[in-house]
């Protein structure tokens with residue numbers, strides 16, 4: 001865990017920052033990630049549902065229309 | 072932890088901020104498609120016709136992910152830099168660094184360009200890895216003055232303690248002549264008692280000692296040239312002699328990674344300067360051909376002289392100049408060649424005579440042989456060797472010969488003794504065995520690093536070993552972690568290198584014993600694991616024949 005955090009420090013470059021700057025960065029990143037997770041939790045199921053509906057309709061609708069066209 | 076007073080601008084090459092095109096061998100080959108894949112990662116050259124030995128040089132490509140992460144790291148640091156600048160502007164925090172004065176508010180801003188931003192907001196944060204004072208001889212091991220900072224590197228305090236026995240992987244002490252015991256030190260001590268330290272006059276007045284004459288004869292015979300001349304400072308040797316050789320109406324073709332002293336000299340000379348890609352012979356040939364075809368701009372008169380400026384070993388890349396090709400080109404196009412052997416003299420070649428001997432060439436083919444005594448000889452100063460008329464001309468025209476105080480006697484003595492030692496004139500084989508030892512150490516160190524999976528740059532035989540770090544935070548972390556484990560290394564970042572290619576540079580010395588190198592390698596491996604530095608992705612080294620492009624090396628007889 002300590003090792004992972006160290007790698008995170010190094011790769012983001014915040015290893016060289018002063019502690020208060022590190023906390024600012026961590027807070028911002030944490031907030032951003034939390035918001036992404038929250039929004040995806042709230043909105044993704046709805047969108048997935050809509051998308052599923054849409055595609056299933058396409059799949060179901062498609063043969064009919066082609067048939068109709070050929071006829 | 073540089074041993075000298077240099078910060079990372081110390082070795083600032085004329086990098087122009089562009090990523091060097093490396094060999095350029097990748098791009099234009101049409102007839103060797105089967106090699107294309109491998110060559111993307113590994114550019115090697117072994118040209119049977121011109122080279123007497125395999126010429127293996129590698130610049131592994133930066134892995135994509137690493138490059139992206141590096142840019143991201145710089146991005147984050149830049150954002151925080153702006154934040155801090157903003158806070159300084161609004162007086163939320165105290166500004167520790169020079170800034171515009173109140174009265175000069177409407178003047179052209181002095182501290183707003185990128186370099187200043189970089190120094191203020193990135194370099195300052197990891198400044199503890201540079202400018203570290205040392206106390207003692209910078210031999211294989213040295214002692215460092217311990218220091219600490221309470222305000223994140225804006226100021227340092229000396230704790231009064233000394234970090235003892237740090238393994239020195241940073242000094243250019245290739246042959247280990249930076250010593251305080253042994254024949255050189257004794258000789259220098261004796262001479263100090265006899266001659267004193269200062270000379271207090273220039274060569275043309277009363278500062279010409281018999282030892283100076285002796286040194287110049289010795290240098291000339293060491294290099295195998297007709298005549299040679301010594302100067303008290305290596306940097307000035309370049310920057311003051313190039314203006315004496317070239318002038319208006321001359322063309323200087325300079326490698327893009329040339330040392331600052333060469334760049335300064337070229338600029339001072341007032342000649343037109345064109346820069347070719349690092350060690351790239353196609354680029355050089357193109358410039359030469361254009362120069363001859365088109366002549367001077369506007370007037371189209373032919374150039375008075377065309378001077379090619381190159382170094383023997385490039386101290387930031389660890390690459391060795393493709394001298395046989397340069398000489399072939401120089402002969403074909405009748406240009407002059409100025410070779411700076413600062414790092415290669417003493418360090419290359421079976422008897423330490425530099426890159427000319429390394430390739431088995433004739434020193435007479437190089438018009439101006441320049442080098443310094445700062446590195447392999449453990450002294451200071453520089454020399455120029457060449458034909459007698461050239462040296463006579465320089466004696467009367469070079470600023471550093473006329474206006475500079477001549478070399479101090481103990482320094483002279485150190486050079487004479489160490490050079491005789493290398494030549495074997497002292498009747499012993501110490502010199503030879505040191506050269507041997509350096510070559511072995513170099514090959515061993517490079518091989519081990521490569522096996523561990525680090526990306527290292529440069530030629531297999533070059534004692535300068537740059538190891539890539541890439542990410543900005545790793546520059547500071549590497550220096551600190553190595554020092555914690557009692558190893559002193561030099562880490563280099565922008566502006567001495569392109570911004571993403573930060574590196575650690577090891578300089579191998581003949582003074583390093585196998586145990587020291589093993590210990591250093593173990594520590595490097597440990598720190599490499601800790602910092603995840605083992606970026607290299609290829610296992611075995613493919614040996615390749617370099618495809619031959621348009622360049623032809625036949626000499627024109629007429």
Ligand SMILES: Cc1ncc(COP(=O)(O)O)c(C=O)c1O
Nearest residue numbers: 304305306330332413443445452
């Ligand atoms: C290629 C090259 N030329 C010249 C010099 C300057 O030599 P000195 O340090 O003796 O002034 C250096 C020093 O680093 C160098 O690397």
